[in-house]
Amino acid sequence: MLQSRLFMNLKGIGISFVPRYFFQINLSKIFNEILKYNTKELEEIQVRVRYYNKINQFFTPTEKEKIGKFPFKKTSYAFDAYEISKYFKDKFLWNKDFNDVKWTFKDPTICKSRPLENNKNNILLKLDKNRHFCFLKDDLIFENKKDIAVFRGAVYQTHRKEFFHSYFNKTFCNIGDTSKEASQYRKNFLSKKEQMGYKFIISLEGNDVASNLKWAMSSNSLVLAPKMTCETWFMEGALKPNYHFALIDNENLAQVIDHFRTYPKEAQEIIHNAHKYIKQFLDKKKEFHIGILVLAKYFYYSKQLDLNELGYEREILELIK
Template identity: 45%
Template sequence: MKLLYYIKHALLNVTPSRCFNFHKDRLDGEFRELSNYVLGRVNYYVNLNNEFTLPVESVAIKNYKRKGYTSYYFDLKEFLHYFPKDFKFEYYFGDETHIEPVPTLFKARPIEGDNKNSVLFKLDKRRHFRFVDDKLSFTEKKDMAVFRGAVTQPHRIKFMQALFGNPLVDAGQSNESQDHPEWKKPFMSVEEQLQYKFLVCLEGNDVASNLKWAMSSNSVVVTPKMKFETWFMEGTLEAGKHYIEVKDDFSDFEEKINYYIEHPEEAEKIINNAHEYIKPFMNEKLEQLVCIKTLERYFQLSGQYEKSK
Protein backbone atom coordinates (compact mmCIF):
# COMPACT_ATOMS: atom_id res chain seq x y z
CA MET A 1 0.00 0.00 0.00
CA LYS A 2 2.85 2.40 0.78
CA LEU A 3 4.42 1.70 -2.61
CA LEU A 4 1.16 2.51 -4.39
CA TYR A 5 0.89 5.68 -2.30
CA TYR A 6 4.30 6.90 -3.47
CA ILE A 7 3.66 5.86 -7.09
CA LYS A 8 0.42 7.83 -7.10
CA HIS A 9 2.16 11.01 -5.95
CA ALA A 10 5.05 10.51 -8.34
CA LEU A 11 2.56 10.35 -11.22
CA LEU A 12 0.80 13.49 -10.00
CA ASN A 13 4.10 15.36 -10.22
CA VAL A 14 4.36 14.71 -13.97
CA THR A 15 0.67 15.16 -14.81
CA PRO A 16 0.01 18.23 -17.07
CA SER A 17 -1.89 21.10 -15.44
CA ARG A 18 -4.66 20.83 -18.04
CA CYS A 19 -5.50 17.38 -16.62
CA PHE A 20 -6.06 18.88 -13.18
CA ASN A 21 -8.26 21.61 -14.67
CA PHE A 22 -10.27 19.00 -16.55
CA HIS A 23 -10.71 16.90 -13.41
CA LYS A 24 -11.85 19.92 -11.39
CA ASP A 25 -14.42 20.86 -14.06
CA ARG A 26 -15.69 17.29 -14.12
CA LEU A 27 -16.08 17.26 -10.33
CA ASP A 28 -17.89 20.61 -10.45
CA GLY A 29 -20.35 19.16 -12.95
CA GLU A 30 -20.83 15.88 -11.12
CA PHE A 31 -21.67 17.57 -7.81
CA ARG A 32 -23.44 20.68 -9.08
CA GLU A 33 -26.58 19.73 -7.13
CA LEU A 34 -24.48 19.63 -3.94
CA SER A 35 -22.92 23.04 -4.50
CA ASN A 36 -24.56 24.51 -1.37
CA TYR A 37 -23.31 21.58 0.71
CA VAL A 38 -19.79 22.05 -0.65
CA LEU A 39 -19.95 25.79 0.01
CA GLY A 40 -21.06 25.16 3.59
CA ARG A 41 -18.09 22.89 4.19
CA VAL A 42 -15.66 25.38 2.64
CA ASN A 43 -17.07 28.21 4.77
CA TYR A 44 -16.58 26.06 7.84
CA TYR A 45 -12.95 25.28 7.09
CA VAL A 46 -12.08 28.80 5.94
CA ASN A 47 -13.78 30.71 8.74
CA LEU A 48 -12.77 34.13 7.39
CA ASN A 49 -14.94 37.06 6.32
CA ASN A 50 -12.28 39.43 5.04
CA GLU A 51 -9.36 39.36 2.66
CA PHE A 52 -5.88 39.07 4.13
CA THR A 53 -2.29 39.61 3.11
CA LEU A 54 0.32 36.89 3.46
CA PRO A 55 3.88 37.68 4.57
CA VAL A 56 6.44 38.11 1.81
CA GLU A 57 8.31 35.06 3.09
CA SER A 58 5.29 32.74 2.72
CA VAL A 59 6.13 29.62 0.71
CA ALA A 60 5.20 29.47 -2.98
CA ILE A 61 3.78 26.23 -4.38
CA LYS A 62 6.84 25.86 -6.62
CA ASN A 63 9.10 26.00 -3.53
CA TYR A 64 7.04 23.64 -1.36
CA LYS A 65 9.42 20.91 -0.18
CA ARG A 66 9.10 17.80 1.96
CA LYS A 67 10.66 18.32 5.41
CA GLY A 68 9.39 15.45 7.53
CA TYR A 69 5.69 14.80 8.08
CA THR A 70 5.53 12.81 4.82
CA SER A 71 1.81 12.08 4.89
CA TYR A 72 0.99 15.72 5.65
CA TYR A 73 3.24 16.86 2.81
CA PHE A 74 1.65 14.60 0.21
CA ASP A 75 -1.93 15.22 1.42
CA LEU A 76 -1.47 18.93 0.75
CA LYS A 77 0.69 18.55 -2.36
CA GLU A 78 -2.02 16.46 -4.04
CA PHE A 79 -4.29 19.50 -4.26
CA LEU A 80 -1.69 22.23 -4.74
CA HIS A 81 -1.32 20.81 -8.27
CA TYR A 82 -4.61 22.53 -9.17
CA PHE A 83 -3.20 26.05 -8.71
CA PRO A 84 -0.55 28.35 -10.25
CA LYS A 85 2.96 27.57 -9.06
CA ASP A 86 3.58 31.12 -7.81
CA PHE A 87 0.63 31.08 -5.39
CA LYS A 88 1.78 31.38 -1.76
CA PHE A 89 0.43 29.95 1.47
CA GLU A 90 1.18 29.34 5.14
CA TYR A 91 0.99 25.86 6.69
CA TYR A 92 1.74 24.08 9.96
CA PHE A 93 2.14 20.31 10.22
CA GLY A 94 1.82 18.02 13.23
CA ASP A 95 -0.49 17.63 16.23
CA GLU A 96 -0.59 21.37 16.89
CA THR A 97 -3.59 23.54 17.70
CA HIS A 98 -2.11 26.97 18.40
CA ILE A 99 -3.36 29.97 16.40
CA GLU A 100 -0.96 31.70 14.02
CA PRO A 101 -1.06 35.50 13.45
CA VAL A 102 -1.98 35.00 9.76
CA PRO A 103 -4.37 32.47 8.15
CA THR A 104 -2.53 29.14 8.09
CA LEU A 105 -3.41 25.63 6.93
CA PHE A 106 -3.71 23.26 9.92
CA LYS A 107 -4.88 19.71 10.53
CA ALA A 108 -6.69 20.71 13.75
CA ARG A 109 -7.83 23.76 15.69
CA PRO A 110 -9.68 24.58 18.94
CA ILE A 111 -13.46 24.41 18.61
CA GLU A 112 -14.07 27.37 20.89
CA GLY A 113 -12.57 30.84 20.79
CA ASP A 114 -11.22 32.87 17.89
CA ASN A 115 -9.95 30.15 15.56
CA LYS A 116 -10.38 31.95 12.23
CA ASN A 117 -6.67 32.01 11.41
CA SER A 118 -6.55 28.22 11.52
CA VAL A 119 -7.80 27.04 8.13
CA LEU A 120 -8.61 23.35 8.29
CA PHE A 121 -7.35 21.00 5.61
CA LYS A 122 -7.51 17.23 5.20
CA LEU A 123 -4.09 16.23 6.49
CA ASP A 124 -2.69 12.91 7.75
CA LYS A 125 -5.79 11.36 6.23
CA ARG A 126 -4.48 7.80 5.96
CA ARG A 127 -4.26 7.70 9.76
CA HIS A 128 -7.40 9.63 10.62
CA PHE A 129 -9.86 8.89 7.81
CA ARG A 130 -10.24 5.14 8.08
CA PHE A 131 -13.62 3.47 8.01
CA VAL A 132 -14.78 -0.05 8.83
CA ASP A 133 -17.30 -2.53 7.47
CA ASP A 134 -18.74 -3.75 10.75
CA LYS A 135 -20.34 -7.19 10.40
CA LEU A 136 -21.77 -7.27 13.93
CA SER A 137 -25.02 -5.59 14.90
CA PHE A 138 -25.20 -3.55 18.10
CA THR A 139 -27.23 -6.24 19.87
CA GLU A 140 -24.63 -8.93 19.05
CA LYS A 141 -21.83 -7.07 20.81
CA LYS A 142 -20.56 -7.26 24.38
CA ASP A 143 -22.36 -5.09 26.97
CA MET A 144 -19.14 -3.17 27.62
CA ALA A 145 -17.01 -0.28 26.47
CA VAL A 146 -13.42 -0.61 25.30
CA PHE A 147 -10.39 1.68 25.19
CA ARG A 148 -6.88 1.10 23.86
CA GLY A 149 -4.32 3.83 23.30
CA ALA A 150 -1.31 5.70 24.59
CA VAL A 151 -1.89 7.29 27.99
CA THR A 152 0.36 10.30 28.47
CA GLN A 153 -1.92 13.34 28.56
CA PRO A 154 -3.60 14.36 31.86
CA HIS A 155 -7.15 13.72 30.59
CA ARG A 156 -6.27 10.19 29.49
CA ILE A 157 -4.57 9.52 32.83
CA LYS A 158 -7.74 10.77 34.55
CA PHE A 159 -9.78 8.29 32.49
CA MET A 160 -7.59 5.36 33.52
CA GLN A 161 -7.63 6.43 37.15
CA ALA A 162 -11.39 6.62 37.11
CA LEU A 163 -12.25 3.49 35.14
CA PHE A 164 -9.39 0.99 34.99
CA GLY A 165 -10.73 -2.30 36.32
CA ASN A 166 -14.36 -1.21 36.04
CA PRO A 167 -16.45 -4.20 34.84
CA LEU A 168 -18.20 -1.98 32.27
CA VAL A 169 -15.04 -1.10 30.36
CA ASP A 170 -12.01 -2.99 29.10
CA ALA A 171 -9.48 -0.15 29.47
CA GLY A 172 -5.82 -0.55 28.67
CA GLN A 173 -2.93 1.60 27.57
CA SER A 174 -0.49 0.76 24.79
CA ASN A 175 2.59 2.46 26.26
CA GLU A 176 4.65 1.47 29.27
CA SER A 177 3.83 3.09 32.63
CA GLN A 178 6.24 3.19 35.55
CA ASP A 179 3.59 4.57 37.89
CA HIS A 180 0.86 2.14 36.78
CA PRO A 181 2.40 -0.91 35.06
CA GLU A 182 -0.92 -2.73 35.50
CA TRP A 183 -2.54 -0.34 33.01
CA LYS A 184 -0.50 -1.81 30.15
CA LYS A 185 -2.55 -4.33 28.17
CA PRO A 186 -1.86 -6.32 24.99
CA PHE A 187 -2.54 -4.83 21.58
CA MET A 188 -6.18 -5.06 20.52
CA SER A 189 -7.02 -4.87 16.81
CA VAL A 190 -9.88 -2.80 15.42
CA GLU A 191 -11.75 -6.03 14.67
CA GLU A 192 -11.44 -7.07 18.32
CA GLN A 193 -12.62 -3.67 19.54
CA LEU A 194 -15.68 -3.92 17.30
CA GLN A 195 -16.94 -6.74 19.52
CA TYR A 196 -17.88 -4.11 22.15
CA LYS A 197 -21.04 -2.00 22.12
CA PHE A 198 -19.25 1.18 23.17
CA LEU A 199 -15.99 2.62 21.84
CA VAL A 200 -14.22 5.17 24.03
CA CYS A 201 -12.70 7.93 21.88
CA LEU A 202 -10.37 10.17 23.87
CA GLU A 203 -8.66 13.20 22.39
CA GLY A 204 -4.86 13.05 22.40
CA ASN A 205 -2.76 16.08 21.50
CA ASP A 206 -5.71 17.13 19.35
CA VAL A 207 -8.61 14.95 18.17
CA ALA A 208 -9.18 11.24 18.81
CA SER A 209 -7.64 9.37 15.88
CA ASN A 210 -10.15 6.50 16.22
CA LEU A 211 -13.26 8.69 16.03
CA LYS A 212 -13.94 8.29 12.29
CA TRP A 213 -13.74 4.51 12.12
CA ALA A 214 -15.63 4.26 15.42
CA MET A 215 -18.51 6.33 14.03
CA SER A 216 -18.63 4.13 10.92
CA SER A 217 -19.07 1.02 13.10
CA ASN A 218 -22.18 -0.47 14.69
CA SER A 219 -20.92 0.54 18.12
CA VAL A 220 -21.54 3.85 19.89
CA VAL A 221 -18.81 6.43 20.47
CA VAL A 222 -18.34 7.56 24.09
CA THR A 223 -16.32 10.70 24.76
CA PRO A 224 -16.14 13.80 26.94
CA LYS A 225 -17.00 17.09 25.25
CA MET A 226 -14.62 17.57 22.33
CA LYS A 227 -12.24 20.51 22.44
CA PHE A 228 -10.62 20.23 19.01
CA GLU A 229 -11.78 19.73 15.44
CA THR A 230 -10.35 18.71 12.08
CA TRP A 231 -11.61 18.28 8.54
CA PHE A 232 -14.23 15.98 10.11
CA MET A 233 -15.89 19.09 11.63
CA GLU A 234 -16.07 17.62 15.13
CA GLY A 235 -17.51 20.95 16.29
CA THR A 236 -20.77 20.14 14.49
CA LEU A 237 -21.27 16.75 16.17
CA GLU A 238 -24.13 16.69 18.69
CA ALA A 239 -24.09 14.89 22.03
CA GLY A 240 -26.91 12.35 22.30
CA LYS A 241 -27.36 12.39 18.53
CA HIS A 242 -24.00 11.33 17.09
CA TYR A 243 -22.26 10.08 20.24
CA ILE A 244 -22.64 9.64 24.01
CA GLU A 245 -21.07 12.52 25.95
CA VAL A 246 -19.74 11.94 29.46
CA LYS A 247 -18.36 14.38 32.00
CA ASP A 248 -14.67 15.29 31.95
CA ASP A 249 -14.17 13.46 35.26
CA PHE A 250 -16.10 10.39 33.94
CA SER A 251 -18.31 10.40 37.03
CA ASP A 252 -21.41 9.66 34.93
CA PHE A 253 -19.74 7.01 32.73
CA GLU A 254 -21.42 4.00 34.38
CA GLU A 255 -24.81 5.70 34.38
CA LYS A 256 -24.61 6.51 30.65
CA ILE A 257 -23.37 3.06 29.63
CA ASN A 258 -26.03 1.27 31.67
CA TYR A 259 -28.75 3.51 30.25
CA TYR A 260 -27.92 2.67 26.64
CA ILE A 261 -27.50 -1.02 27.44
CA GLU A 262 -31.03 -0.94 28.79
CA HIS A 263 -32.30 1.20 25.87
CA PRO A 264 -30.70 -0.37 22.77
CA GLU A 265 -33.16 1.33 20.44
CA GLU A 266 -31.79 4.72 21.47
CA ALA A 267 -28.22 3.51 20.99
CA GLU A 268 -29.09 2.33 17.49
CA LYS A 269 -30.54 5.76 16.66
CA ILE A 270 -27.17 7.29 17.56
CA ILE A 271 -25.43 4.72 15.37
CA ASN A 272 -27.71 5.51 12.42
CA ASN A 273 -27.15 9.26 12.87
CA ALA A 274 -23.39 8.69 12.99
CA HIS A 275 -23.57 6.70 9.75
CA GLU A 276 -25.51 9.49 8.04
CA TYR A 277 -23.00 12.06 9.22
CA ILE A 278 -20.04 10.09 7.95
CA LYS A 279 -21.44 9.27 4.48
CA PRO A 280 -20.14 12.36 2.63
CA PHE A 281 -16.65 11.83 4.03
CA MET A 282 -16.61 8.38 2.46
CA ASN A 283 -17.27 9.81 -1.03
CA GLU A 284 -13.75 10.18 -2.41
CA LYS A 285 -14.71 12.38 -5.37
CA LEU A 286 -16.78 14.72 -3.22
CA GLU A 287 -13.88 14.97 -0.76
CA GLN A 288 -11.55 15.90 -3.62
CA LEU A 289 -13.85 18.71 -4.71
CA VAL A 290 -14.15 20.13 -1.18
CA CYS A 291 -10.35 20.04 -0.82
CA ILE A 292 -9.89 21.94 -4.09
CA LYS A 293 -12.57 24.49 -3.20
CA THR A 294 -11.07 25.04 0.26
CA LEU A 295 -7.67 25.94 -1.19
CA GLU A 296 -9.38 28.01 -3.88
CA ARG A 297 -11.13 30.09 -1.19
CA TYR A 298 -7.85 30.50 0.71
CA PHE A 299 -6.07 31.79 -2.40
CA GLN A 300 -9.01 34.05 -3.28
CA LEU A 301 -9.11 35.69 0.15
CA SER A 302 -5.33 36.20 0.05
CA GLY A 303 -5.85 38.23 -3.13
CA GLN A 304 -3.74 36.00 -5.34
CA TYR A 305 -6.35 35.30 -8.00
CA GLU A 306 -6.68 39.00 -8.81
CA LYS A 307 -2.91 39.40 -8.93
CA SER A 308 -2.55 36.41 -11.23
CA LYS A 309 -5.11 37.90 -13.62
Protein backbone atom coordinates in the same frame (compact mmCIF):
# COMPACT_ATOMS: atom_id res chain seq x y z
CA MET B 1 -0.43 0.05 8.99
CA LEU B 2 3.32 -0.03 8.25
CA GLN B 3 2.73 -1.45 4.76
CA SER B 4 0.01 1.09 3.96
CA ARG B 5 2.23 3.97 5.14
CA LEU B 6 5.13 2.67 3.03
CA PHE B 7 2.87 2.43 -0.01
CA MET B 8 1.62 5.97 0.64
CA ASN B 9 5.19 7.30 0.86
CA LEU B 10 6.24 5.55 -2.36
CA LYS B 11 3.14 6.82 -4.16
CA GLY B 12 3.67 10.35 -2.86
CA ILE B 13 7.33 10.44 -3.88
CA GLY B 14 6.45 9.09 -7.33
CA ILE B 15 3.83 11.79 -7.91
CA SER B 16 6.27 14.49 -6.80
CA PHE B 17 8.44 13.77 -9.85
CA VAL B 18 5.61 14.59 -12.26
CA PRO B 19 5.95 18.25 -13.35
CA ARG B 20 3.26 20.27 -11.61
CA TYR B 21 2.43 22.01 -14.87
CA PHE B 22 0.56 18.90 -16.05
CA PHE B 23 -1.76 19.22 -13.05
CA GLN B 24 -2.09 23.00 -13.13
CA ILE B 25 -3.44 23.09 -16.68
CA ASN B 26 -6.40 21.02 -15.42
CA LEU B 27 -7.61 23.49 -12.79
CA SER B 28 -10.22 25.01 -15.12
CA LYS B 29 -11.42 21.51 -15.99
CA ILE B 30 -11.81 20.73 -12.28
CA PHE B 31 -13.82 23.92 -11.74
CA ASN B 32 -16.03 22.89 -14.64
CA GLU B 33 -16.56 19.44 -13.06
CA ILE B 34 -17.56 21.09 -9.78
CA LEU B 35 -20.17 23.27 -11.46
CA LYS B 36 -21.88 20.14 -12.88
CA TYR B 37 -23.17 19.12 -9.44
CA ASN B 38 -26.88 19.69 -8.92
CA THR B 39 -28.13 22.63 -6.87
CA LYS B 40 -28.48 20.67 -3.62
CA GLU B 41 -24.98 19.22 -3.91
CA LEU B 42 -23.50 22.64 -4.65
CA GLU B 43 -25.21 24.05 -1.56
CA GLU B 44 -23.75 21.23 0.56
CA ILE B 45 -20.29 21.83 -0.94
CA GLN B 46 -20.58 25.56 -0.27
CA VAL B 47 -21.45 24.93 3.40
CA ARG B 48 -18.45 22.68 3.90
CA VAL B 49 -16.01 25.02 2.11
CA ARG B 50 -17.16 27.87 4.34
CA TYR B 51 -16.81 25.63 7.40
CA TYR B 52 -13.21 24.71 6.62
CA ASN B 53 -12.12 28.12 5.38
CA LYS B 54 -13.76 31.03 7.21
CA ILE B 55 -11.60 33.75 5.65
CA ASN B 56 -13.65 36.51 4.02
CA GLN B 57 -11.12 39.35 3.86
CA PHE B 58 -8.04 39.83 1.70
CA PHE B 59 -4.67 39.17 3.36
CA THR B 60 -0.98 38.63 2.56
CA PRO B 61 0.78 35.37 3.51
CA THR B 62 3.55 36.11 6.02
CA GLU B 63 5.77 33.02 5.70
CA LYS B 64 6.60 33.46 2.00
CA GLU B 65 6.86 29.71 1.42
CA LYS B 66 6.09 28.63 -2.13
CA ILE B 67 3.63 25.76 -2.46
CA GLY B 68 5.85 24.28 -5.19
CA LYS B 69 8.43 23.39 -2.54
CA PHE B 70 8.00 19.70 -1.75
CA PRO B 71 8.87 18.86 1.89
CA PHE B 72 10.23 15.47 2.91
CA LYS B 73 9.14 15.55 6.54
CA LYS B 74 5.68 15.06 8.02
CA THR B 75 5.24 13.02 4.86
CA SER B 76 1.65 11.88 5.41
CA TYR B 77 0.60 15.53 5.82
CA ALA B 78 2.81 16.72 2.95
CA PHE B 79 1.55 14.15 0.44
CA ASP B 80 -2.10 14.81 1.30
CA ALA B 81 -1.59 18.57 0.93
CA TYR B 82 0.34 18.03 -2.32
CA GLU B 83 -2.60 16.13 -3.82
CA ILE B 84 -4.51 19.41 -3.76
CA SER B 85 -1.83 22.12 -3.95
CA LYS B 86 -0.22 20.70 -7.11
CA TYR B 87 -3.12 22.11 -9.15
CA PHE B 88 -2.13 25.68 -8.25
CA LYS B 89 0.84 27.68 -9.53
CA ASP B 90 4.25 26.91 -8.03
CA LYS B 91 4.85 30.56 -7.16
CA PHE B 92 1.80 30.78 -4.89
CA LEU B 93 2.65 31.36 -1.22
CA TRP B 94 1.03 29.90 1.85
CA ASN B 95 1.30 29.70 5.60
CA LYS B 96 1.03 26.09 6.78
CA ASP B 97 1.58 24.12 9.96
CA PHE B 98 1.70 20.34 9.68
CA ASN B 99 1.52 19.62 13.41
CA ASP B 100 -1.20 18.61 15.85
CA VAL B 101 -2.65 22.09 16.26
CA LYS B 102 -4.70 23.10 19.31
CA TRP B 103 -4.09 26.83 19.08
CA THR B 104 -5.33 29.73 16.96
CA PHE B 105 -3.05 31.23 14.32
CA LYS B 106 -2.45 34.95 14.04
CA ASP B 107 -2.56 34.75 10.24
CA PRO B 108 -4.56 32.48 7.90
CA THR B 109 -2.76 29.12 7.93
CA ILE B 110 -3.36 25.71 6.34
CA CYS B 111 -3.48 22.96 8.97
CA LYS B 112 -5.01 19.62 9.94
CA SER B 113 -6.67 20.59 13.22
CA ARG B 114 -7.90 23.56 15.18
CA PRO B 115 -9.66 24.44 18.45
CA LEU B 116 -13.44 24.63 18.31
CA GLU B 117 -13.47 28.27 19.40
CA ASN B 118 -11.91 31.37 17.76
CA ASN B 119 -10.52 29.36 14.84
CA LYS B 120 -11.09 31.63 11.85
CA ASN B 121 -7.42 31.68 10.79
CA ASN B 122 -7.05 27.88 11.02
CA ILE B 123 -7.93 26.63 7.55
CA LEU B 124 -8.55 22.89 7.44
CA LEU B 125 -7.40 20.45 4.80
CA LYS B 126 -7.90 16.69 4.84
CA LEU B 127 -4.43 15.77 6.11
CA ASP B 128 -3.05 12.48 7.48
CA LYS B 129 -6.16 10.86 6.04
CA ASN B 130 -4.51 7.44 5.80
CA ARG B 131 -4.59 7.31 9.62
CA HIS B 132 -7.61 9.39 10.51
CA PHE B 133 -10.12 8.74 7.73
CA CYS B 134 -10.45 5.01 8.13
CA PHE B 135 -14.06 3.82 7.82
CA LEU B 136 -14.76 0.15 8.47
CA LYS B 137 -17.44 -2.40 7.66
CA ASP B 138 -18.88 -3.94 10.80
CA ASP B 139 -20.70 -7.26 10.31
CA LEU B 140 -21.60 -7.67 13.97
CA ILE B 141 -24.91 -6.18 15.09
CA PHE B 142 -25.14 -4.15 18.29
CA GLU B 143 -27.15 -6.77 20.22
CA ASN B 144 -24.51 -9.47 19.71
CA LYS B 145 -21.56 -7.48 21.05
CA LYS B 146 -19.91 -7.61 24.47
CA ASP B 147 -21.93 -5.61 26.95
CA ILE B 148 -19.12 -3.31 28.15
CA ALA B 149 -17.02 -0.41 26.83
CA VAL B 150 -13.53 -0.62 25.32
CA PHE B 151 -10.59 1.70 24.71
CA ARG B 152 -7.02 1.13 23.57
CA GLY B 153 -4.47 3.87 22.99
CA ALA B 154 -1.41 5.66 24.28
CA VAL B 155 -1.96 7.36 27.64
CA TYR B 156 0.45 10.32 27.64
CA GLN B 157 -1.82 13.30 28.04
CA THR B 158 -3.13 14.55 31.37
CA HIS B 159 -6.79 14.26 30.37
CA ARG B 160 -6.32 10.62 29.35
CA LYS B 161 -4.50 9.83 32.62
CA GLU B 162 -7.33 11.41 34.60
CA PHE B 163 -9.86 9.33 32.67
CA PHE B 164 -7.88 6.14 33.34
CA HIS B 165 -7.54 7.04 37.00
CA SER B 166 -11.33 7.09 37.20
CA TYR B 167 -12.10 3.92 35.27
CA PHE B 168 -9.15 1.54 34.95
CA ASN B 169 -10.05 -2.05 35.96
CA LYS B 170 -13.73 -1.24 36.38
CA THR B 171 -16.00 -4.14 35.44
CA PHE B 172 -18.10 -2.11 33.00
CA CYS B 173 -15.15 -1.26 30.73
CA ASN B 174 -11.97 -2.72 29.28
CA ILE B 175 -9.53 0.17 28.85
CA GLY B 176 -5.80 -0.11 28.41
CA ASP B 177 -2.63 1.84 27.64
CA THR B 178 -0.78 0.49 24.60
CA SER B 179 2.11 2.97 24.60
CA LYS B 180 5.71 1.75 24.70
CA GLU B 181 6.39 3.41 28.03
CA ALA B 182 6.01 1.64 31.36
CA SER B 183 2.50 2.25 32.64
CA GLN B 184 0.26 1.15 35.48
CA TYR B 185 -2.55 1.10 32.92
CA ARG B 186 -0.90 -1.22 30.39
CA LYS B 187 -3.03 -3.86 28.69
CA ASN B 188 -2.78 -6.00 25.59
CA PHE B 189 -3.23 -4.51 22.12
CA LEU B 190 -6.66 -4.95 20.52
CA SER B 191 -7.22 -4.56 16.78
CA LYS B 192 -10.02 -2.38 15.45
CA LYS B 193 -11.98 -5.53 14.60
CA GLU B 194 -11.57 -6.82 18.16
CA GLN B 195 -12.71 -3.49 19.60
CA MET B 196 -15.78 -3.60 17.37
CA GLY B 197 -16.79 -6.69 19.30
CA TYR B 198 -17.85 -4.38 22.16
CA LYS B 199 -21.15 -2.50 22.31
CA PHE B 200 -19.43 0.70 23.42
CA ILE B 201 -16.23 2.22 22.03
CA ILE B 202 -14.66 5.04 24.02
CA SER B 203 -13.13 7.86 21.99
CA LEU B 204 -10.66 10.14 23.80
CA GLU B 205 -8.92 13.15 22.31
CA GLY B 206 -5.14 12.81 22.06
CA ASN B 207 -2.79 15.65 21.10
CA ASP B 208 -5.72 17.19 19.26
CA VAL B 209 -8.69 15.10 18.10
CA ALA B 210 -9.40 11.44 18.83
CA SER B 211 -7.83 9.34 16.08
CA ASN B 212 -10.31 6.48 16.56
CA LEU B 213 -13.46 8.59 16.28
CA LYS B 214 -14.05 8.10 12.54
CA TRP B 215 -13.75 4.32 12.38
CA ALA B 216 -15.60 3.93 15.69
CA MET B 217 -18.53 5.98 14.35
CA SER B 218 -18.60 3.78 11.24
CA SER B 219 -19.00 0.65 13.40
CA ASN B 220 -22.20 -0.80 14.83
CA SER B 221 -21.00 0.13 18.31
CA LEU B 222 -22.03 3.23 20.23
CA VAL B 223 -19.28 5.84 20.52
CA LEU B 224 -18.79 7.28 24.00
CA ALA B 225 -16.80 10.52 24.10
CA PRO B 226 -16.17 13.48 26.42
CA LYS B 227 -16.89 17.02 25.28
CA MET B 228 -14.67 17.73 22.27
CA THR B 229 -12.25 20.66 22.10
CA CYS B 230 -10.68 20.30 18.64
CA GLU B 231 -11.74 19.49 15.11
CA THR B 232 -10.38 18.42 11.72
CA TRP B 233 -11.81 17.88 8.24
CA PHE B 234 -14.30 15.54 9.98
CA MET B 235 -15.98 18.67 11.41
CA GLU B 236 -16.06 17.35 14.97
CA GLY B 237 -17.53 20.70 15.97
CA ALA B 238 -20.68 19.81 14.00
CA LEU B 239 -21.24 16.59 15.95
CA LYS B 240 -24.12 16.73 18.43
CA PRO B 241 -23.67 15.04 21.83
CA ASN B 242 -26.23 12.28 22.47
CA TYR B 243 -27.24 12.44 18.80
CA HIS B 244 -24.07 11.39 16.96
CA PHE B 245 -22.28 10.01 20.04
CA ALA B 246 -23.00 9.56 23.76
CA LEU B 247 -21.49 12.21 26.01
CA ILE B 248 -19.40 10.97 28.95
CA ASP B 249 -17.05 12.45 31.54
CA ASN B 250 -14.81 11.28 34.38
CA GLU B 251 -17.79 10.55 36.62
CA ASN B 252 -20.75 9.30 34.58
CA LEU B 253 -19.40 6.44 32.45
CA ALA B 254 -21.09 3.68 34.44
CA GLN B 255 -24.46 5.47 34.35
CA VAL B 256 -24.25 6.11 30.60
CA ILE B 257 -23.40 2.48 29.84
CA ASP B 258 -26.19 1.28 32.13
CA HIS B 259 -28.68 3.59 30.42
CA PHE B 260 -27.95 2.27 26.92
CA ARG B 261 -27.91 -1.31 28.16
CA THR B 262 -31.46 -0.67 29.39
CA TYR B 263 -32.53 1.27 26.29
CA PRO B 264 -30.65 -0.34 23.37
CA LYS B 265 -32.96 1.25 20.78
CA GLU B 266 -31.69 4.69 21.82
CA ALA B 267 -28.13 3.47 21.27
CA GLN B 268 -29.05 2.17 17.82
CA GLU B 269 -30.64 5.51 16.89
CA ILE B 270 -27.39 7.31 17.75
CA ILE B 271 -25.39 4.73 15.78
CA HIS B 272 -27.72 5.31 12.80
CA ASN B 273 -27.17 9.08 13.07
CA ALA B 274 -23.39 8.52 13.16
CA HIS B 275 -23.53 6.40 10.00
CA LYS B 276 -25.62 9.06 8.25
CA TYR B 277 -23.10 11.75 9.23
CA ILE B 278 -20.19 9.71 7.83
CA LYS B 279 -21.79 9.35 4.39
CA GLN B 280 -20.83 12.90 3.42
CA PHE B 281 -17.13 11.93 3.55
CA LEU B 282 -17.34 8.77 1.41
CA ASP B 283 -17.44 10.33 -2.07
CA LYS B 284 -13.72 10.63 -2.87
CA LYS B 285 -14.27 12.81 -5.93
CA LYS B 286 -16.42 15.27 -4.02
CA GLU B 287 -13.91 15.31 -1.15
CA PHE B 288 -11.20 16.23 -3.67
CA HIS B 289 -13.35 18.99 -5.17
CA ILE B 290 -14.06 20.49 -1.74
CA GLY B 291 -10.31 20.47 -1.00
CA ILE B 292 -9.66 22.30 -4.28
CA LEU B 293 -12.22 24.96 -3.37
CA VAL B 294 -10.81 25.40 0.15
CA LEU B 295 -7.36 26.14 -1.30
CA ALA B 296 -8.83 28.21 -4.14
CA LYS B 297 -10.50 30.38 -1.50
CA TYR B 298 -7.19 30.73 0.35
CA PHE B 299 -5.34 31.80 -2.79
CA TYR B 300 -8.17 34.07 -3.92
CA TYR B 301 -8.26 36.02 -0.65
CA SER B 302 -4.45 36.16 -0.55
CA LYS B 303 -4.73 37.90 -3.95
CA GLN B 304 -2.82 35.21 -5.84
CA LEU B 305 -5.56 33.36 -7.74
CA ASP B 306 -7.27 35.30 -10.54
CA LEU B 307 -10.58 33.53 -11.08
CA ASN B 308 -11.47 35.87 -13.91
CA GLU B 309 -8.35 34.73 -15.76
CA LEU B 310 -9.66 31.16 -15.58
CA GLY B 311 -13.12 32.23 -16.76
CA TYR B 312 -14.95 31.14 -13.60
CA GLU B 313 -15.03 34.26 -11.45
CA ARG B 314 -18.76 34.54 -10.82
CA GLU B 315 -19.61 30.81 -10.45
CA ILE B 316 -16.64 29.72 -8.31
CA LEU B 317 -16.65 32.93 -6.28
CA GLU B 318 -20.26 32.22 -5.36
CA LEU B 319 -19.18 28.88 -3.89
CA ILE B 320 -16.23 30.15 -1.86
CA LYS B 321 -17.32 33.59 -0.59
